[in-house]
Amino acid sequence: MTIKITGSGSYIPTETVSNIDFSSHIFLNEDGTAFPLSNDVITEKFYGITGIEERKYAPADVQTSDMATIAAKIAIENANIDPETLDYIIFAHNFGDVKKGAIQGDMLPSLASKTKHNLGIKNPKCVAYDLLFGCPGWVEGMIQATAFIKAGMAKKCLIIGAETLSRVVDPHDRDSMIYSDGAGATILEVSDENGGVLAHESASFTYDEANYLFFGNSFNKALDPNVRYIKMHGRKIYEFALSNVPKAMAACLETSGVKIDQIKKILIHQANEKMDEAIIQRFYKLYDKNVPEGIMPMTIHKLGNSSVATVPTLYDSILKGKIKNQEIHKGDIILFASVGAGMNINAIVYQL
Numbered sequence: 628m629t630i631k632i633t634g635s636g637s638y639i640p641t642e643t644v645s646n647i648d649f650s651s652h653i654f655l656n657e658d659g660t661a662f663p664l665s666n667d668v669i670t671e672k673f674y675g676i677t678g679i680e681e682r683k684y685a686p687a688d689v690q691t692s693d694m695a696t697i698a699a700k701i702a703i704e705n706a707n708i709d710p711e712t713l714d715y716i717i718f719a720h721n722f723g724d725v726k727k728g729a730i731q732g733d734m735l736p737s738l739a740s741k742t743k744h745n746l747g748i749k750n751p752k753c754v755a756y757d758l759l760f761g762c763p764g765w766v767e768g769m770i771q772a773t774a775f776i777k778a779g780m781a782k783k784c785l786i787i788g789a790e791t792l793s794r795v796v797d798p799h800d801r802d803s804m805i806y807s808d809g810a811g812a813t814i815l816e817v818s819d820e821n822g823g824v825l826a827h828e829s830a831s832f833t834y835d836e837a838n839y840l841f842f843g844n845s846f847n848k849a850l851d852p853n854v855r856y857i858k859m860h861g862r863k864i865y866e867f868a869l870s871n872v873p874k875a876m877a878a879c880l881e882t883s884g885v886k887i888d889q890i891k892k893i894l895i896h897q898a899n900e901k902m903d904e905a906i907i908q909r910f911y912k913l914y915d916k917n918v919p920e921g922i923m924p925m926t927i928h929k930l931g932n933s934s935v936a937t938v939p940t941l942y943d944s945i946l947k948g949k950i951k952n953q954e955i956h957k958g959d960i961i962l963f964a965s966v967g968a969g970m971n972i973n974a975i976v977y978q979l
Contacts, residue, residue, distance in 0.1 A: 630776050631823040632977070634706025634814035635943040638697040638789075639930065640683040646670040646804065655799045655846040662801070673804055678900025682807035682931025684793040690724040692738045694810035695789040696745040698939075702785065703746070706814035710748050714781035716755040717772055718742060718789070719764025719935040721968065725794040730854050732795075742787065761840065762896050762967025763829075764788055764935040765811065769963070769975060770827045772815045783816040788935030797856035799846040805899070806857070807931030811939025822958065822978030826883035828875050829973040832867070839863045840968035865902050868966045873910040876964050876974045883976035887914045889960050890922070892945070892953070896965035897927035897937035906964075924953040938963055955979060 649670055654662040662669065674680060685694060695718060703710050718739035723732035739755035760767045765788030772784035789810035796803035815824075843858035844850075880887060893910075895903050903923065911918045926941050933940070942963075945953050955961060956979065963975040 628777060629818045629820055629823040630773050630815060631818040631820060632813045633816050633818065634702045634704070634708070635939065635946060636698040636701025636705055636812045637940040637943040638694040638810040639940065640685045640689070640694070640808050642684040642686060643681050644684055645681040646674060646679070649804055652798055654801050657846055659846055659848040669801055670804070673801065676899065676901055677805060678925065678928050679805065679931050680928050683809060683933070685791050685808040687727045690726065691720055691722075691789045691791050691810070692724050692741040692745065694808070695738065695742050695787045695812065698789065698810040698812040699742055699746060699785055699787055702812040702814050706816070708783060708814060708816075710746050711750045711753070713748065713750070713753045713783050713785050715772060715775055715784040716743050716753060716787070717758055717768040717784060718755070718787045719758045719760060719768045720788070720790050721759055721761065721764070721934060722790065722792070722795050725791055727794055729794070738789075761969045761971050762898065762934045762937070763965035763971045763973045765939050766963050766965045766973045766975060767829060767971070769813070769815060769824070770829060770973065773824045773827065776815070776817060783814065785812060785814055787812045788939045790934040790936055792857065792932070792934055795857045797845045797858070800856070800858070802859060802861065805932045807933045809930065809933035809936035809940050811936050811943055813939055813942070825885060825976045825978055826879050827973070827975045828879035828882065830871070830875060830971070832871065832970045832972075836863075836867055836970040839867065839970055864970070865899070867970055868902055869905050869909055872906045872964060872966050872972050873913060875972045876910050876962060877913050879974035879976050880962065885960055885976055887911070887916060890962055891959035892955055892961045893923050894938055894941050894961055894963050895923060896967065897925065897930065897941065898932055898966065900925060900927055921952065924950055926950065934967070938965055
């Protein structure tokens with residue numbers, strides 16, 4: 628059975644926030660003391676590590692489910708299907724709908740239910756549910772949809788990854804500059820063509836690693852201690868990713884039967900440019916190979932880290948010719964990979 632992506636769509640917010648826009652922020656240490664470096668030095672060092680020059684924030688009146696609806700509509704039109712024929716809507720996110728300036732995430736009803744409602748789908752057998760799996764959520768949604776189709780439980784699935792991370796960050800934490808907003812969506816269905824999903828791999832590391840990403844207090848001790856923000860142990864995440872993601876990618880590749888030289892592109896979660904480069908280098912080192920030029924397209928420089936949205940928006944952008952000097956064509960083999968909160972990792976070998 629061939630299971631292929633037949634349509635894709637994305638929503639990239641229009642509000643651009645550059646590194647210069649953080650010049651007036653008051654960055655603090657974890658203990659609340661003033662950070663010793665100037666903001667110019669902080670942003671320069673930040674750019675050198677992450678590669679992020681600017682990021683996209685959603686307009687004040689746009690929420691996560693709104694962005695998802697737009698991306699989903701484009702994907703449905705791109706696949707040329709009747710949305711009433713969808714069997715599943717799988718919505719990967721982590722914080723729900725967060726209104727700008729609010730301190731709560733809204734997940735009632737689920738964002739998948741909200742999106743199904745927004746799409747006007749009446750079919751009750753179209754099952755809509757949310758998936759919380761950290762940044763690898765969209766990739767995991769693709770894996771779950773593949774399993775549903777293989778089991779005969781579905782023929783067409785809509786998988787969405789969307790997030791407004793800009794609304795859950797601590798403005799006094801330098802890590803707040805990493806995060807951004809966006810949405811990507813794909814239609815996965817049974818196909819008569821060759822290729823499709825060839826293999827997948829997933830793992831959750833929780834014994835020592837569960838709290839590498841967590842909700843914590845602001846570094847500004849004067850703020851309400853009951854309001855929490857996304858926090859991370861960056862060095863631990865970096866070391867974890869370098870140790871485990873290349874192995875998961877290799878395991879997925881071995882299961883697929885595809886040779887490493889056959890991989891056209893690696894679409895990896897846009898978390899941190901240096902980290903992603905190191906992951907790819909270690910992956911190819913497992914096969915005593917050098918990293919091919921242009922194998923890893925990047926959008927993080929202009930879009931930042933939009934969590935679950937990074938991989939599907941990257942895929943959609945390349946497919947539709949929106950990234951300079953990056954192309955994928957029918958028959959090409961690509962490798963999706965992601966790492967994030969949980970700590971979770973996953974990978975998919977896919978042939979267009």
